[in-house]
Amino acid sequence: MSDETSSSNDTAVANPTTRMQRLAAVRPRLLSFARLQLRDNALAEDAVQDALMAAIEKDTSFAGRSGYETWVFGILKYKILDLMRYQKRQGRLQPFDDDSDDDAIDRQFQHNGRWQENARPASWGEPDQVFENENFWHVFDACMITLPDNTARVFSLRELMGLTTEEICRELDIKENNCWVILHRARLKLRDCLQQGWLKEGLA
Amino acid sequence: MMMMCKEATRLMSLKQDRRLTFQERLSLRLHLAMCGACRECDRQFSLLNQAGQRFEADLGKRLANDESDTTAPDDRQG
Incomplete structure (x- = not known):
């Protein structure tokens, strides 16, 4: 040393x-x-x-x-x-059995497909400022943890590791269509979680 | 027929992963033109997309900040 x-x-x-x-x-x-x-x-x-x-x-x-x-x-x-x-x-990854837990998503929309009032997307401000905010990253981590394992895995392969959906499908043996469905869910859940958790505190 | 917000978010998400077809682009643009909430959602999805790249880009920068005693006050006002 x-x-x-x-x-x-x-x-x-x-x-x-x-x-x-x-x-x-x-x-x-x-x-x-x-x-x-x-x-x-x-x-x-x-x-x-x-x-x-x-x-x-x-x-x-x-x-x-x-x-x-x-x-x-x-x-x-x-x-x-x-x-x-x-x-x-090793067979340690859960199978992608499309366990469609759409609750968290349906929560954000009314039956007619419009936003629920309490889930309506609001402005998060300029990306540069958002990313400068340490608190954003804390909430981001916390929100990632709430995602189901497979959803989180696909999302982070795509957005954090920068793989294409085609590459992800190859890695995980899933259909590209399935991949898009999972990513859609992941993004909706994350945006909801971030908005609930971060926006409210961040602007306090 | 007018596309609903839920379906619009599907296209916004898809847009991050592949090029939309002409038809898809058209219906999404039409919806976004009329729906402020979905325009915000679209921005949020883009921001999530940038977050990954930022995480990486910031590695070096944040460390540089750590070294030179940061005096960032916690009570910054927006």
Whole structure:
């Protein structure tokens, strides 16, 4: 362990000690991402551990360019996909039996297909400001956790990992149509949850 | 016949994942033109889409902030 003081300067990434410090600093965020994705604390720890180890091993190939954290994040994404494939082979992923729990969605609409008054979408403000707000991310995490496992998995593969629906179908062995239905549900539930949880507090 | 909000949200969601057909685009645009709540919903879906990219883009930035003692007050007013 070195007690060298860090100069918070991008060129300093070339310094191994600084890189280790930056890895340590980014770890909590990587972990929260992996948890959202894998929904299993132990597996998430494994994924992050693997990614950090790989980052350290391949360290020299990353010649101190900027965007070090993003690079490590990219490694984590691969590890997460690996683990998810492993979960699937082990039969540890729940089957997509279209358990259509549409309650949370029907709650938002009247019988005639119009918005319920208490679920009516309201403005969240400018995206840039929304994302600057730490509280948004807390509520986002909390809302993700309330999604059913499969719904959350498809949503995060799409929106957090950036896979296409075609790729998701291949990963999870589901039909693309099913994928779109799941994503529609996920987005409606998340928007409702975010609006209830965040907007009300965020503007308090 | 006028499409209802629930069906409109299906197209708004689909739009995030694939290119809509001409017919789909047309009916969605028509509905959005007349429905303020759905226009907000459309923005919210786009925001959810951006959130994933932001999560990643912010990794480096937030850390930079962490290092230089952030003095962001909690009681920021919007």
